[in-house]
Amino acid sequence: KAGVTQTPRYLIKTRGQQVTLSCSPISGHRSVSWYQQTPGQGLQFLFEYFSETQRNKGNFPGRFSGRQFSNSRSEMNVSTLELGDSALYLCASSLDSPNTGELFFGEGSRLTVL
Amino acid sequence: GNSVTQMEGPVTLSEEAFLTINCTYTATGYPSLFWYVQYPGEGLQLLLKATKADDKGSNKGFEATYRKETTSFHLEKGSVQVSDSAVYFCALSRLNRDDKIIFGKGTRLHILP
Numbered sequence: 001k002a003g004v005t006q007t008p009r010y011l012i013k014t015r016g017q018q019v020t021l022s023c024s025p026i027s028g029h030r031s032v033s034w035y036q037q038t039p040g041q042g043l044q045f046l047f048e049y050f051s052e053t054q055r056n057k058g059n060f061p062g063r064f065s066g067r068q069f070s071n072s073r074s075e076m077n078v079s080t081l082e083l084g085d086s087a088l089y090l091c092a093s094s095l096d097s098p099n100t101g102e103l104f105f106g107e108g109s110r111l112t113v114l
Numbered sequence: 115g116n117s118v119t120q121m122e123g124p125v126t127l128s129e130e131a132f133l134t135i136n137c138t139y140t141a142t143g144y145p146s147l148f149w150y151v152q153y154p155g156e157g158l159q160l161l162l163k164a165t166k167a168d169d170k171g172s173n174k175g176f177e178a179t180y181r182k183e184t185t186s187f188h189l190e191k192g193s194v195q196v197s198d199s200a201v202y203f204c205a206l207s208r209l210n211r212d213d214k215i216i217f218g219k220g221t222r223l224h225i226l227p
Binding site: 004033035041042043045048056058090092102103104105106107108 | 150155156157158159160163203214215217218219220
């Protein structure tokens, strides 16, 4: 069974631009969570979507947004990019609630903001 | 609030050495506890879990025991290999839809041949 697929794997943007990242969960998984990973802060939770609804949200500014489609695929968008947004963005899927702890992660999208 | 504290890395060991990575937690109620591993260039993958006190999770030679009295979930392996070099994350969750999984900051492990 195919794993979690994230695209693009690498991208470079400049300050002020916006970016959209995509995540295709494992077939049958309805929950998609997004995390930002940086060396200093570790893994920080962005948001979680289930059946096209945002079910949980972390402490990030409104420049970070997401959505989920009817096929469970998810996208996240970051507008007005800042240097500090440079990070590895990880998507994780789970069957239902991510609180069972059994998350399946993609390889991530590495964003560099210049 | 809920939190997870891991020992800071990097941890450098020689092959076949004994490994311990410490993890302590703060949580209300009875959380489930997890260890995830991230190999270079990859996403995280679940290594093992324990859902109640005194449970021992194990996988690939790694073990961790859920100790409620010390609020700990230390990861151990008797004989590490070069292929175990990775970042290890301790995490907790409560079975409540409104709670999110809490991850520690991760511990980088280097195994020297």
